[in-house]
């Protein structure tokens with residue numbers, strides 16, 4: 001199966017863009033996340049991401065990464081997913097995410113985590 005390397009630029013169904021810098025030989029990577037959407041008041045600056053992907057036998061690997069949102073929006077998102085070689089030969093990342101926003105009191109903890117899914121394709 002064609003290996004599926006995460007390095008490069010990706011765009012998801014929300015229009016957010018992700019730039020993955022090089023993946024080292026432990027599968028560790030870092031990068032930057034440019035979200036197209038936010039429920040924070042002001043637009044969010046590109047924020048750092050760190051993650052790791054499996055490198056077994058150069059297969060369609062699973063991965064995970066964490067985004068720490070900078071400025072104004074004290075929150076953290078974690079993504080988990082898998083890279084597939086789509087039928088059209090293009091790579092696609094199917095992910096699920098949890099977004100944890102900071103809440104001011106413990107009594108609000110119940111409403112602090114959102115869940116969702118995103119699909120990413122490589123930006124040509």
Ligand SMILES: O=C(CCCC[C@@H]1SC[C@@H]2NC(=O)N[C@@H]21)Nc1ccc([N+](=O)[O-])cc1
Pocket residue numbers: 012014016035036037038039040041044069072073074075077097099101102116118
């Ligand atoms: O909005 C944010 C941070 C940006 C989250 C973007 C999410 S991550 C999962 C999904 N996939 C994407 O590509 N983009 C979305 N933080 C935030 C928002 C509101 C408040 N608030 O207090 O209202 C606090 C933090």
